[in-house]
Amino acid sequence: MTNRHTSAAEPPPGPGEPEDVPLEFAAFCELHRPRYLSYARVWLTEHADAATAVQQAFAEIALQWRELLTSPNPTALAWQILRGTVAEHTRQPVAAPDRHPADDDLAILHYVVGLAAPEIADVIGTDTASVAGRLRRTMLHEASGW
Structure with a gap:
């Protein structure tokens, strides 16, 4: 079975993403990066723009990682960070x-x-x-x- 959310062209952790990260954060990134990239690519048609937005989102998530882990729903908060970052890159109109x-x-x-x-x-x-x-x-x- 193929995974429609992965690609050989997916970038490694980018600038702004910490290199020495807790194992839990690295696992979170590995799990969510393909889906986050798929979402970002809907809004940002240039793959490089989508990758940049996701990298920036992960950098922000990394900065807030300890606080996220103490929240009732870290995944939901991380998703909000991603949505906000993608919206900043697209300047999405208000719904x-x-x-x-x-x-x-x-x-x-x-x-x-x-x-x-x-x-x-x-x-x-x-x-x-x-x-x-x-x-x-x-x-x-x-x-x-x-």
Whole structure:
């Protein structure tokens, strides 16, 4: 089985990412980097721009690593850092009032990146049932606009 989220062209840890990091942080990066890159590539079509945004996000996560680990949901906080970093690089417009940006992210991760609900839950730091329900709600919202 192939992993659609990895690529031989993926960069090693970049400038700004610490070289000597705790094992837990290195494992976190290895687990999430491919999915973070896939998400960033949706917004930043140049692979180098997407890689830079992800590297900057990981550098910020590294700076906050100890605090993240003491939070109730480190993965969710790391996802927010990534989303913010990608948004800074894209200068994304504010979402329409009836749209929730997090729901848009779920749709992107599911329909564009190709992640299943359990994978999305793992990436954004929530439970699978919540992701599945929000995806259904987003799909129904979009269908009602057709």
